[in-house]
Amino acid sequence: AQKVTQAQTEISVVEKEDVTLDCVYETRDTTYYLFWYKQPPSGELVFLIRRNSFDEQNEISGRYSWNFQKSTSSFNFTITASQVVDSAVYFCALSEAGSGGYNKLIFGAGTRLAVHP
Amino acid sequence: KAGVTQTPRYLIKTRGQQVTLSCSPISGHRSVSWYQQTPGQGLQFLFEYFSETQRNKGNFPGRFSGRQFSNSRSEMNVSTLELGDSALYLCASSFGQGFREQYFGPGTRLTVT
Numbered sequence: 001a002q003k004v005t006q007a008q009t010e011i012s013v014v015e016k017e018d019v020t021l022d023c024v025y026e027t028r029d030t031t032y033y034l035f036w037y038k039q040p041p042s043g044e045l046v047f048l049i050r051r052n053s054f055d056e057q058n059e060i061s062g063r064y065s066w067n068f069q070k071s072t073s074s075f076n077f078t079i080t081a082s083q084v085v086d087s088a089v090y091f092c093a094l095s096e097a098g099s100g101g102y103n104k105l106i107f108g109a110g111t112r113l114a115v116h117p
Numbered sequence: 118k119a120g121v122t123q124t125p126r127y128l129i130k131t132r133g134q135q136v137t138l139s140c141s142p143i144s145g146h147r148s149v150s151w152y153q154q155t156p157g158q159g160l161q162f163l164f165e166y167f168s169e170t171q172r173n174k175g176n177f178p179g180r181f182s183g184r185q186f187s188n189s190r191s192e193m194n195v196s197t198l199e200l201g202d203s204a205l206y207l208c209a210s211s212f213g214q215g216f217r218e219q220y221f222g223p224g225t226r227l228t229v230t
Binding site for chain 1: 148150152159160161162165167172173175205207209211217218219220221222223224226
């Protein structure tokens with residue numbers, strides 16, 4: 001069965017520290033997509049990245065980077081030089097091709113990141 | 118482009134009543150998905166509509182239903198409300214038929230008393 005685990009419930013860092021948010025997933029499908037979303041206090045989920053199961057290339061976008069490793073079923077997210085504006089809840093999600101999964105996202109429980117000045 | 122809009126933003130209902138929530142997707146997006154977010158269960162998929170057809174349904178009772186109109190706008194309905202239905206209901210839209218990133222609206226906060 002499909003499952004997404006974000007073991008870190010809360011992380012607290014001081015501004016400018018680097019922080020990594022862990023995500024481990026389970027799926028039987030060979031074709032699937034992984035996502036990261038950010039939920040600031042306003043409540044709206046903000047899309048950050050999408051990665052398909054055939055592309056293990058790491059990605060960097062500004063201070064954000066993602067490490068996808070199929071061998072360990074992990075899709076970790078690193079924020080470099082964190083800022084107070086990064087404070088939010090971050091969700092990792094999985095979408096499978098099987099059973100018409102398409103836009104059915106399975107979310108992890110989320111990691112609440114607090115960045116202190 | 119305007120983002121996903123949801124109305125109303127806040128709603129208070131009494132147990133046993135029914136409620137209808139509305140979602141307008143980003144222009145050009147034909148897929149609309151609904152999610153329920155609660156502190157206890159987290160984010161859970163309710164259902165997805167594409168071109169007025171329900172493509173997928175989550176594990177929720179039949180009291181939860183939805184529909185999509187020809188202009189891609191979607192509504193979800195919850196009948197016979199229970200206290201446990203209190204949640205943030207999020208709507209998301211995406212372009213096309215396959216795997217795409219979903220863009221979420223601000224949500225409707227439903228409180229059942």
